[in-house]
Amino acid sequence: MGQQFRTPPKPVNVKNSEHEVMNAQSSYFSRKCLAIQVAQGLCGEDVVAVMPRLKQLPKRVQEQLQTYNGSEFISNTLDHWAYENGVTMDFSRPGKPTDNVLIESFNGSFRDECLNVHGFLSLDDAQEKVEHWRQEYNQQRPHSSLNNLTPEEFIRSLKKGPDL
Numbered sequence: 040m041g042q043q044f045r046t047p048p049k050p051v052n053v054k055n056s057e058h059e060v061m062n063a064q065s066s067y068f069s070r071k072c073l074a075i076q077v078a079q080g081l082c083g084e085d086v087v088a089v090m091p092r093l094k095q096l097p098k099r100v101q102e103q104l105q106t107y108n109g110s111e112f113i114s115n116t117l118d119h120w121a122y123e124n125g126v127t128m129d130f131s132r133p134g135k136p137t138d139n140v141l142i143e144s145f146n147g148s149f150r151d152e153c154l155n156v157h158g159f160l161s162l163d164d165a166q167e168k169v170e171h172w173r174q175e176y177n178q179q180r181p182h183s184s185l186n187n188l189t190p191e192e193f194i195r196s197l198k199k200g201p202d203l
Contacts, residue, residue: 070182071190072145075173077166083114090120105129105139148176
């Protein structure tokens, strides 16, 4: 089975107005969070603009995009991008968070450790703080599912191969 990356948006309050946060993550494999984008209302074009960051993944990981059914993900723009790049779209069932257990867990950590901890003065301020958290998550936060390695350490260990 090919690996998947997921991109669900979550709202963030910046100066008392709703903004969205989109994250893209190689969920099943390395747990690495590849991108988090803060915007005032995401559309299909915004999602497609983040996709080049996913090219750093091995081809087998880029085979499937699992999302929820938000308008930015069911857009013709994203559908066209997926077709052009050989990516299968996999939409979760409405009201079924069990379809996205890993990303729901990630979103809980993201909300508890970043969104609920910081105040945001602007979109730029939010993007800066969110990016700092993303780097810390990838480089300093061990995951029990990765044998208590960070996502970056786990990826490096795979490149080294087994000790003989």
